Amino acid sequence: MDRIVKIYTTPTCPYCIMVKQFLKDNNIDFENIDVSSDQLAAEEMMQKSGQMGVPVLDVNGEVIIGFDKEAIIRALGI
Amino acid sequence: MIYDLIIIGAGPAGITASVYAARKKIDFLVISKDIGGQAALSGDVENYTGYQFITGSDLALKFQEHMNSFGIKVNMPERTRGLRLEGNNLIRIITDRDSYLSRSVIIATGKRPHRLDVEGEEAFRNKGVTYCATCDGPIFKTKRVAVIGGGNSGLDAALQMLKISPMVYIINATSQLTGDAVMIERLKQSPNVEIWNNSQVRRVYGDVFVKGIEVEREGKLYPIDVEGVFVEIGLIPNSEFADILTRNEQEEIIVDCYNKTNLEGIFAAGDVTNVPEKQIIVACGEGAKACLSASRYLSTHKF
Numbered sequence A: 001m002d003r004i005v006k007i008y009t010t011p012t013c014p015y016c017i018m019v020k021q022f023l024k025d026n027n028i029d030f031e032n033i034d035v036s037s038d039q040l041a042a043e044e045m046m047q048k049s050g051q052m053g054v055p056v057l058d059v060n061g062e063v064i065i066g067f068d069k070e071a072i073i074r075a076l077g078i
Numbered sequence B: 001m002i003y004d005l006i007i008i009g010a011g012p013a014g015i016t017a018s019v020y021a022a023r024k025k026i027d028f029l030v031i032s033k034d035i036g037g038q039a040a041l042s043g044d045v046e047n048y049t050g051y052q053f054i055t056g057s058d059l060a061l062k063f064q065e066h067m068n069s070f071g072i073k074v075n076m077p078e079r080t081r082g083l084r085l086e087g088n089n090l091i092r093i094i095t096d097r098d099s100y101l102s103r104s105v106i107i108a109t110g111k112r113p114h115r116l117d118v119e120g121e122e123a124f125r126n127k128g129v130t131y132c133a134t135c136d137g138p139i140f141k142t143k144r145v146a147v148i149g150g151g152n153s154g155l156d157a158a159l160q161m162l163k164i165s166p167m168v169y170i171i172n173a174t175s176q177l178t179g180d181a182v183m184i185e186r187l188k189q190s191p192n193v194e195i196w197n198n199s200q201v202r203r204v205y206g207d208v209f210v211k212g213i214e215v216e217r218e219g220k221l222y223p224i225d226v227e228g229v230f231v232e233i234g235l236i237p238n239s240e241f242a243d244i245l246t247r248n249e250q251e252e253i254i255v256d257c258y259n260k261t262n263l264e265g266i267f268a269a270g271d272v273t274n275v276p277e278k279q280i281i282v283a284c285g286e287g288a289k290a291c292l293s294a295s296r297y298l299s300t301h302k303f
Helices: A014-025 A039-049 A069-076 B012-023 B037-041 B056-068 B133-140 B152-162 B181-188 B280-300
Strands: A005-009 A031-034 A056-059 A062-065 B002-008 B028-031 B080-086 B090-095 B099-107 B111-113 B145-148 B168-171 B193-196 B199-206 B210-217 B220-225 B228-231 B235-237 B266-268
Touching (some): A005 A039, A056 A069, B012 B056, B028 B099
Parallel strands (some): A005 A031, B002 B099
Antiparallel strands (some): A005 A056, B111 B235, B210 B220
């Protein structure tokens, strides 16, 4: 299945590290967007998720806020 | 299946306990909502022996690596909801997804941030209101922010934000800041900070996101335009599920110097307990002690 997984993170956020590790453990390719160094990406994340907390995961347009393991598993179909 | 030990929580205390348990080859399980606990959310750590400087998230990663080197199993994210005593000195642990039986338990669930309890706080949670400056701070780059609280965690958040934010307001309830002198000194050298002593936040307002806060000082209300509100007014223990244990007025689990609670086989360690100093290094030491006590308990009791 083709899917595009983007994750909006900051380098210092532990939940971001956990999500990234979880994706790696499950062999999921993802694009990591560091919102601390990219103001436009930060705005994009706020628009998409309607909030300002990280991490935010975008799986083919489905937005998941925080390290919500079950929602991530559902969205990825793993 | 009956475990010999279940460790609840994987912050500094729980992780250290798990390393000791693995080395003692105890049959055990770790249940936690996250890994690293509050340590992972700390900014700069300069008082953990062996590291002159390390960030909280890096230190938490080191802890995690140490734990992983033993292949320790962590059920995560999983929240513990209750504890019950069963026959034959067994303890039942009820979580949001399962229920377990164990001969002994170490509670190392730490603390979580205290809420302001004002209008708008919940509505704007993650829409400008945050409880983790380390995680969300960078998103407020170029935005004016308020840090609520003048203790160490408040000053830590303020110092972090001063580097990237045009204006940082510190709203402090007491007559002067209570954090470490070193930090206060660093703050005073910054041009973009304004300290409001004897002040209380009464309301958080905005539209989709936060636009400002209303602050009361000496009986008068002042609006302050900010887009970020960092709440750093102290912590409350994650001890609600442990209502069968004796706790103090702050709801901390009371332990003796062997980390024993009032119930046989149940031990507690770290910030969730009444042990006076809440420090990463103290929590680690307490976790080690708790595991050694649990191990002694397991070897001297019949089940």
